[in-house]
Amino acid sequence: MSSTPDPADLQATLSGLFVHPVKSCAGVALREAQLMDTGLDLDRAWMVVDAQGRFVTQREAPRMALVRPQIRRLEVVLRAPGMLALHLGINEVEKPTRVQVWKDELNAWDMGDVAGQWFSDFLGRPGLRLARFDPEVTRLASKQWTGEIDAPVEFADGFPLLLASQASLDELNARLPAPVGMERFRPNLVIAGVDAQDEDRLAELRITTAEGETVVLRPVKPCPRCPIPNVDPATGESSPEVLAALSAYRANPVVDGAVTFGMNCVIVQGAGHTLRVGDAVAANWHFD
Secondary structure, X not given: OOOOOOOOOXXXXXXXXXXXXXXXOOOEEEOEEEEEOOEXXXXXXXXXXXXXXXXXXXXXXXXXXXXXXXXXXOEEEEEOOOOOOEEEEOOOOOEEEEEXXXXXXXXXXXXXHHHHHHHHHHHOOOOOEEEEEOOOOOOXXXXXXXXXXXXXXXXXXXXXXXXXXXXXXXXXXXXXXXXOOHHHHOOOEEEEOOOOOHHHHEEEEEEEOOOOOEEEEEEEEEEEOOOHHHEOOOOOOEOOHHHHHHHOOOEEHHXXXXXXXXXXXXXXXXXXXEEEOOOEEEEEEOOO
């Protein structure tokens, strides 16, 4: 690995890596994660759907925050209060199905009756199913934001990766009566060593891996925040303080005045490499 400093406007450190195996359930903090074409490996690979195949999230079922995954070598284990553990084989599916996430309708794999009943029982909603993303399906992020880049995603809301900074969370917490954790904002990557909201103004990030490889990411769209950050991950209950505080200073004209926190990113270079907490990050400012 070269010891020559990267001649960049900004130097930072990758301080957090998170994957969320089941869309809208709790995330998993990792020390390292493999970067795939669609984002971090196993991120939003499964999704809860209703009897019509429409996606279900914390927006209407905040208790999903209490479903906590553990990633093992060949399976993901889900645990929730009052429930026996649900084991999901990473390479196991049962039957084809059709699902809808936002405006996208696509083929997927149903995980079977046991998984569906597990979520129905815990969330108190009959008829739920658990779907696995089909790797043969191509679902692309919006070209309005990605431009010339075709950015495939699995069941994420819209983009392969979500980036946030520790400083931005610290700034928010200074406005709150009690601090909240980064898990409320469900990022994949967290950087430290920058000022609050610096992630909003970056053209590209270059992450140097332990092997000396370079991963290049491009922030393309500020992330408008729905009510999910109001959900307490410890209780599954929602209260309005977090979005109310953000609304006081984070209305973003780039997305028609929506309240934003973090930046959605696409992968320019480096799919297949492994990211680790502590990796060096360099970036240049974006100028309109």
